[in-house]
Amino acid sequence: MPLPRNKTRNYLPLVLLVLALFPVFGSSYYNELIAKIMIMAIFALSLDLLVGFTGLVSFGHAAFFGAAAYSVVLLSPKYDPGNLWLVLPAAVLTGAAVAFVVGLFVLRTKGIYFIMVTLAFAQMIYFVFHDTPLGGGSDGAFLNVKPELRIGEKVLLDLNEPMQFYYIVLAFLVVAYVFLRVLLRSPLGHALAGIRSNEHRMQSLGFPVFLYKLASFVTAGGLAGLAGFLSACQYGFVTPEILSWHQSGNVLLMVILGGMGTLNGAAIGAFAFVVLQEVFSALTKHWQLLMGAVIVTVVMVLPGGLSSLPQRLKGLLIGGGNRNG
Amino acid sequence: MEQGFNRRRFLLSTAGIAGGLALPAAPVFAQGAKKIRVGLMLPYTGTYASLGTAITNGFKLAVDEGGGKLGGREIEYFTVDDESDAAKAPENANKLIKRDNVDVLVGTVHSGVALAMARVARETNTLLIVPNAGADEITGPLCSPNIFRTSFSAWQPSYAMGQVMADRKHKNVVTLAWKYSFGEQSVAGFKEAFEKAGGKVVKEMYLPFPNVEFQPYLTEIAALKPDAVFVFFSGGGAVKFVRDYATAGLRSSIPLYGPGFVTDGTLEGQGEAAEGMLTTLHYADNLDLPKSKSFKAAYFKAFKMQPDVFAVQGYDAAQLFAAGLAQVNGDVGKRADMIKAMETATIDSPRGAFTLSKAHNPVQDIYLRKVEGKENKFVSVAAKALADPARGCRM
Amino acid sequence: MDFSTFLIQLLNALQYGLLLFLVASGLTLVFGIMGIINLAHGSFYMMGAYMAFALTALSGNLLVAILVGIALSVLIGFLLEWALFSRLYKRDHLDQVLLTYGLILIFEELRSLLVGDDVHGVPIPELLSASIQLSETLSYPVYRLFMSAVCILLAIVMYWLIRHTRLGMMIRAGSSNREMVQALGINIDLIYRIVFGLGVTLAAFAGMLAAPVSSVYPGMGNQVLIICFVVVVIGGVGSVWGALVAALLIGLADTFGKVIAPDYAGLAVYVLMAAVLLWRPEGIFRRI
Secondary structure, X not given: OOOOHHHHHHHHHHHHHHHHHHHHHOOHHHHHHHHHHHHHHHHHHHHHHHHOOOOOOOOOOHHHHHHHHHHHHHHOOOOOOOEHHHHHHHHHHHHHHHHHHHHHHHOOOOHHXXXXXXXXXXXXXXXXXXXXXXXXXXXXXXXXXXXXXXXOOEEEEEOOOHHHHXXXXXXXXXXXXXXXXXXXXXXXXXXXXXXXHOHHHHHHOOOOHHHHHHHHHHHHHHHHHHHHHHHHHHHOEEOHHHHOHHHHHHHHHHHHHHOOOOHHHHHHHHHHHHHHHHHHHHHOOOHHHHHHHHHHHHHHHOOOOHHHHHHHHHHHHHHOOOOOO | OHHHHHHHHHHHHHHHHHOOOOOOHHHHHHOOOOOEEEEEEEOOOOOOHHHHHHHHHHHHXXXXXXXXXXXXXXXXXXXXEOOOOHHHHHHHHHHHHHHOOOOEEEOOOOHHHHHHXXXXXXXXXXXXXXXXXXXXXXXXXXXXXXXXXXXXXXXXXXXXXXXXXXXXXXXXXEEEEEOOHHHHHHHHHHHHHXXXXXXXXXXXXXXXXXOOOOHHHHHHHHHHOOOEEEXXXXXXXXXXXXXXXXXXXXXXXXXXXXXXXXOOOOHHHHHXXXXXOEEEEOOOOOOOOHHHHHXXXXXXXXXXXXXXXXXXXXXXXXXXXXXHHHHXXXXXXXXXXXXXXXXXXXXXXXXXXXXEOOOOOEEEEEEEEEEEOOEEEEXXXXXXXXXXXXXXXXX | OOHHHHXXXXXXXXXXXXXXXXXXXXXXHHHHHHOOOOOOHHHHHHHHHHHHHHHHHHHOOHHHHHXXXXXXXXXXXXHHHHHOHXXXXXXXXXXXXXXXXXXXXHHHHHHHHHHOOOOEOOOOOHHHOOEEEOOOOOXXXXXXXXXXXXXXXXXXXXXXXXXXXXXXXXXXXXXHOHHHHHHXXXXXXXXXXXXXXXXXXXXXXXXXXXXXXXXXXXXXXXXHHHHHHHHHHXXXXXXXXXXXXXXXXXXXXXXXXHHHOHHHHHHHHHHHHHHHHHHOXXXXXXXX
């Protein structure tokens, strides 16, 4: 059943090349759009670690993304650029730390209950930022100057520069992708796969299942924090809405749309989702109707997501189609 | 026409994304046409959808009255649904500014979204006309030569109400509003005028936006027994609050006041519960002005419905822009001259003529209005030519 | 706060809690029995409120509107279950979550297309429009008390239905083991269809009942949805009693939170939830 892996991975250098050369030809608006897609891809990858590889369907992933984004704004000086050495690790740690605390609660539950409880906790964190004066309440907060990386007097990287920002995002996407590939091949990755397919067996084999799940949860939270950091830097603005359950739903949708359990799928899903939004909202003011229809259609007829499409088509052509696959 | 430009936008965006994204697609198409590109960033879905539509209608009515032209040049519209979602605001504004290369950005309703737009407009030096959002900052700390507003600041109607309530011999007042900047600024404006005139705000109460479970607060008000209540809510919240207030029996013993948003566009839903309520705003439904009457007739003819204050603000946004364009004969390149003309223009608005303050906010009469049936009827002028103090504006 | 104010606030809390229970009961049933996380539950609430508005405008009578509305809701529930949900039972929970997520967008846009984006009020029926004087200045609308009474009545009916009827027995059996019940010759598909229809109808009914008090406006479903989820999480999945207890607790936390610490009122409910989950990770009551 699984797609011949080598074949899909052959495309990766090409994709990388296109992404690297894109700004040479693209206009500034589309550069920003692609940067956004890449940020969303990191976000979707982080969730795929949970949903696709650990079997934990989290409906509260925006909480880690959003908390990290807020930490960027809160830790940056008001009128000067923040220090990248400080702000970036802090944001990733924020995502991971929030995931750790939430994980202690939610990982005690399973299955459908887990979905609910992650949603409820994310909503709680949403209200922390929405109702308390901590981050400017429901009005949100601005990042006036984006962080920069300097050694002594020399500015090495400046996130205020759109071009530099684009390549930083691209670099982080590659780092996140490679990191997850390595992680999934490590003993931890194998243990997670074991938990996904049969948690009880792993338990009886003596694996500390809870700790493994927590490790996965915290890692995913940290990666989501990275995405949140980049997102805050891209738009220089955070509001509680970036922690809302819609955002959690959207990233889950990206993972499903692309096909969960494959890293490429998560990235494809992020791309497809943002492009669909872009195209539909240009079409009609009732664009959410189209979005809804696409979601329903994908769920009903394409359970494996977009990345399963080539194989399904092949199946249809050759074998008369295995519609239940 | 709507269909037409949407299809084109679709082609543009798909071509841009799916294709090579070789060049900024828009200018290629636009060359030779020399139309003025107007970007409307307004809510077309969600809670404020009807306001977004009214503003769009008002704007287009003004353009159509000029034969589809402003300053002698034809107009091309680009629209983005901002969903009243501040998180998406910088991105949505960039869509119009960077993708569609608009000459002017018009929007929006929601203050949080408008604040984000104002920041983008400052960064990119894009001409921005705000046709509703009242956040004080837009013509305060964020003021800029390229940012204009044709509506109001949160401070204006509420400040006027402070004077009205003091004149009506109310001494102790409780305030209640949603806890977000527009709500807090409304209360601050009211408090400033009311306490200056010798009144006292006994208690300021806030509830999280957009919570509508008012019963605990009504019980508090009943226990405090103030002389009057000053309240800010809008849309569905305003409808529910005014009805709850009436059914709790408070209406007869403790009069309720507020800025006009509490009873504008909501009377249909509030029904009898709002009857007789006094509010302050820069517009009333039955103003005895020739411009107001002709505007209402033209609007009804074009859209088969009665205009509201939001339609007026959209209409004036187009008038203000037209005043600037006329000065430079449609050449948006002459930015400084255009802005100068806009700053000094007198806008013949259906609300009554107004000019702009130094910070580009209308200097306008605020009316005291009374709810009668389905209309906010003019009672008196609560504050003549009231200018926002524009605190924090360095321009 | 003097004692009479305290009592009135207590009444507010109970009244809010009971209404929450009514909205959440359908959610917990569908959730507990069918294992579906129905994000579109808030949309059904909104749908009910808009039906109350439109049908009252047509018929001039809220009771008629509610009766017609109930019939329509049952029909819509059956239709959705047949066309969409029945095809997903063998799939992951995730697919059902996403399906209902898509439905939210669709329902919201259909609402905009069909009824527009304006805010509307629904008149309180003449018979229930009086109010009772509670203190010197404050009176309590009879309709609110009526709503509470209806909620209590429905709680009792649901308890009886699930505990003491044959249908209830089959529902309980179906929730614990779908395949086994099927093997016993019970038509589980029909049971699921009924439960889903019931869930939709309960949400829509809550919307209709609340419409005269809450008024009718775009996006109103999303506001109740999340708080309903909290009710289910605290009460325990599928437990009607749990939902009742949780809804009342939330009513108390929200009302007194607003009075005592207004800045943190939104959080009070979630602090309550975290506390309950620390104590019992699967909610107060575990089963139906």
